[in-house]
Amino acid sequence: MKLTTIFIGKKGEDTAEKYLKKHGYRIIEKNFKSPSGEIDIIALDKGTVVFVEVKTRRSDEFGPPELSVNSRKRQKIIKAAFHFLLKKRIKDTPCRFDIVSITESADRKDKEVKIIKDAFEIEKW
Secondary structure (H helix, E strand, C coil): CCCCHHHHHHHHHHHHHHHHHHCCCEEEEEEEEECCEEEEEEEEECCEEEEEEEEEECCCCCCCHHHHCCHHHHHHHHHHHHHHHHHCCCCCCCEEEEEEEEEECCCCCCEEEEEEEEEECCCCC
């Protein structure tokens, strides 16, 4: 069976959710959609709202998964985060952007999962 990118992405998000919970994050929303884009996971980590981008790859042939979060993708996530904060009327609360990077072995038996905290910050517009 050939794995589709949607299936790999969904499986990666499930893995990331379990990993984040194991590391003390409290998931508050998944797959938040806004006119600007989608945020995979929104969580709380010790009073900080964390916007999490999940990247999954089946090999490191093209580099680690987190490298695919380029400037354009970061800007979409930042705009979507603003939409979330406005919609939920959250203010005066610390926020950050994390990436969960998942590399699966070709046989799908092993995974390397890591959290990159403060992976990026709001860039000047």
